Every structure is written in structure tokens, then in C-alpha cells.
Amino acid sequence: MSGAETILLLVRWWLIIGAMISVAFLFIGIDRIDEDARGAYIFRPLLVPAILLIWPLVLWRWYVLEAGREIWSKHYRPPRASHLVAAILMAAGIGTALFLGLSNRQTWPADIAPERLSAPGEANE
Amino acid sequence: MSVKYVPVQWNRNKWIYDAVMLAGVALFLWIFVELAPGLLSHERPINAPIHNGRAFGACAFVMLTVILCIGPLARLDQRFLPLLYNRRHFGVMTVFVAITHASFIIDWYFNFSPTNKYVAVLSANTDFGQALGFPFEIFGVFALIVLMILSATSHDFWMKFLTPPVWKRLHYLIYPAYAAVVAHVALGVLLDAQNVTFLWIVLIGSLAVATLHLLAAFSETRGSDTRAEGTDWVRICDAHDITEGFAKIARLPGGDRVAVFRQDGLLSAISNACAHQNGPLGEGKVIDCLVTCPWHGFQYDVRNGRSPAPFTEKIPTYDIRLHGSSVMVNPVANPPGTPVDPVPVPQEVLA
Numbered sequence: 001m002s003g004a005e006t007i008l009l010l011v012r013w014w015l016i017i018g019a020m021i022s023v024a025f026l027f028i029g030i031d032r033i034d035e036d037a038r039g040a041y042i043f044r045p046l047l048v049p050a051i052l053l054i055w056p057l058v059l060w061r062w063y064v065l066e067a068g069r070e071i072w073s074k075h076y077r078p079p080r081a082s083h084l085v086a087a088i089l090m091a092a093g094i095g096t097a098l099f100l101g102l103s104n105r106q107t108w109p110a111d112i113a114p115e116r117l118s119a120p121g122e123a124n125e
Numbered sequence: 126m127s128v129k130y131v132p133v134q135w136n137r138n139k140w141i142y143d144a145v146m147l148a149g150v151a152l153f154l155w156i157f158v159e160l161a162p163g164l165l166s167h168e169r170p171i172n173a174p175i176h177n178g179r180a181f182g183a184c185a186f187v188m189l190t191v192i193l194c195i196g197p198l199a200r201l202d203q204r205f206l207p208l209l210y211n212r213r214h215f216g217v218m219t220v221f222v223a224i225t226h227a228s229f230i231i232d233w234y235f236n237f238s239p240t241n242k243y244v245a246v247l248s249a250n251t252d253f254g255q256a257l258g259f260p261f262e263i264f265g266v267f268a269l270i271v272l273m274i275l276s277a278t279s280h281d282f283w284m285k286f287l288t289p290p291v292w293k294r295l296h297y298l299i300y301p302a303y304a305a306v307v308a309h310v311a312l313g314v315l316l317d318a319q320n321v322t323f324l325w326i327v328l329i330g331s332l333a334v335a336t337l338h339l340l341a342a343f344s345e346t347r348g349s350d351t352r353a354e355g356t357d358w359v360r361i362c363d364a365h366d367i368t369e370g371f372a373k374i375a376r377l378p379g380g381d382r383v384a385v386f387r388q389d390g391l392l393s394a395i396s397n398a399c400a401h402q403n404g405p406l407g408e409g410k411v412i413d414c415l416v417t418c419p420w421h422g423f424q425y426d427v428r429n430g431r432s433p434a435p436f437t438e439k440i441p442t443y444d445i446r447l448h449g450s451s452v453m454v455n456p457v458a459n460p461p462g463t464p465v466d467p468v469p470v471p472q473e474v475l476a
Contacts, residue, residue: 076381104256106317
């Protein structure tokens, strides 16, 4: 199995586990940890894509809320200081990408005749 | 604001916002595909899947660029706040445009072979050691996954469930995602030296995003707020420094920010962080004891930190007192929704 096939297999299993967790969370968990969700059902399918993608985070938050380990004061501490670091790293990334791209621009060799690199496939024989 | 969750909390402003956004997307695609293909280096004979793939890709890039400009613009100039109001719909629409772009590209460039097309995306080019011919698709894959995560977690449920700080940290992924999008474009379509118009769109757009975010981040560190010292009651400012109907924001020793409001000569102190997305409540205006968050319009009574019924959001309050003309705050926050009697300011202090 190639590296690419292994990655796609892992992605498939990630999504399958996420699907199982989404069933448990949306039918059982959500009513236990959020009073605003009780009696509200139409919005729940909208949550499925996120659970498929970030199910480890969902499990962690579900555990924290179920176990009563929530620290309310942390809710009001926005990570603003991180914005400067994020902005500097993003600007550096943008600058690097533009430099590499602009220094390697090419003119398409439209006047060069095509060259066969490999034998034709079975369908063309 | 929450009572019971609904799929989408529509109102007239959101309908208008979305209608303008959809019209903009349609106009962009029409111009790209029909009106000015020559401007974007499409004078050569290319087929419909490539043309459509490029059109949706360019549209997604421009949308993402606009989205990322809105945040810092609103921080730097409050006149841009209305654009921030419904930005999440803008983001969700961008993801659909980006997925359409990916579908056109994968179904054309990576299809028609015995190899699975998704395997082909990851394995067709693995020359990671060179700039020219780098498998730029991988940057697009990363950005698309991030955009899907951010879009999927945009419902208010996720902000409450994950807590605003965790949600915000998760959504910081947009910064590496945007840098990846620029790399995807720069090492992809921009390598075509004949493509001049899109080169300028990418240069101006990406540099605008980088510049605005750096400006907003640096202005935040300078900040207009006061840093309060000490672990006991801390001095925030003089009472007459607080404008009637508005607040003074201070950073407390523990790192939290408090907003001290003055209304009708009475002082109240609440957390500066909105329960929704930690928006800066201290930049809002108080009317009838209710402060409105400038980001998304959530409201709180400054005397008890509670949203007006039937809404259920709560934020911490702080004990407050006057020492001469100095406003003093207990840096230990009260639990969210705790009532605190407002402190009257004598007229001679305000004079």
C-alpha cells in the first residue's frame, strides 16, 4: 500500500469513528451538557460535519463538562496576545510564498512540439 | 443570542448581507468566465473544466482575502463593524466555492486513470524539494481542510460548547490556511509569467491582508486600555476619565480585562469579554443599563452581567468602589451573572 493510500485509509477511519461519535453525542450527550439544546432538534444535523472533523476535541469537551471540571473564568480570557504572533507568522509565510513564486515564473513553451514520455496505455493501443 | 438553538438565526440584515454576497460571487464568476477571459490569461484554448476550476479558485481567493481584511479593518476603524456582523455566512459560502474549485480540478487533472483520483492528488507529484514544480496542490488540500473545519464549527453551539477562547484558538488556523492559499496560488497559477492581472490581484490582496493584520495586532498591543497593577483592589482610572454612557477598559493582574462603565453617574464593572466570541464589550455603548457588544450585538446588563430575558448569556462582574476620585476594582471576578450594586459618583468628582 502506498503512502497516499495509507493516508486516505486513515482519513476514512477518522470519519467512521467521527460518525459513531456524532450519533452518540447528538442522541445522548448534547442534552446532558447543554440546556439550550434540550428540545432543539432541527439544528443538530448541522453539527455532524464538525464532529466528523474534530471528534477528539468533542470527546475532550464532553468529558470536561460531564465531569464538572469546567473552569468558568477561562471562558472570558480571549487569546488576543496570540494574534500578533499569528499575524507575524502569516505575513512571513505570505512573503516567502510570493518570493518563491515570483522568482520562478515561467513563459509557457507553446512553440515546442509535444514529446511522448511513456508508452501509450492499453486503451490507446 | 441563544434561547434554544436554531439552524440559522435569520434577520433582515442577514438576508441583505447574504444577497449582496451572493450577487458579488455571481458577478465575479460572470466577469471571469464570460466577460474578460483575456484579462486572466485565458485567450489560449482551454476547456470548460479548467476554465470553471480557475474561476471558482480565483473567486475563493478573493472571498477569503476580503474576509480576512474585515476583522482587522473593524479593529482599526469601527465603521467597518457592520461587515463583521455576518462574516460567518461569508466564510461558509467561501468554503462551498473552494470545494467547487477543488472538484473541477480533481475531476479533470487527476481523473481518467486506473489510480483513484484522491490517491492521485497525493501521489502524482512528490517532488517536495524544489520550488519550481513543487506539488502546490498539497497547500490547497491543507487550506480546504482548515476551511471546512472553520465552517463546520461556525454555529453558535460550538462557541458555547468549546468555550470562546478554545473556539478562537481553533479559528486561528485561518492564518496558516491563508498563507497556504497564497503558496498554493504562488507556486501554481502564478508561475505562468503571462498571467499579469491575477498576479496583481494576488499581490495586492495578500499584502493587504498581511499589512492589516500586523497593524491591528500592533495597535492592540499599544492599546487604549490601562494595565492595573497589584493583587489587592486595583486602581483603574479617575472617575471623570470615563465618558458618560461608555467604559474604560483595564487589564487586571491575572490577565483578564475589566470594562468599567458609567451611566447616569453610576459606575459598574463587568468582564470585557462577551460570552459569544469574547468581543470587546468595553467598546460598546450603554443604553438603559444594557451594553451592546460591537461585534455581534449581544447585550448585557452592566449591573449583573446578564443578557435580558429570554436570553441566557452571562458574564462575570467585578466589585467596584471609589477611593477619592480613583475607580478601584477587586481583581477577583464574581461568578457570571452576579449582581453588584452600582457605585454613585459624586458631582464634585466629575466636575
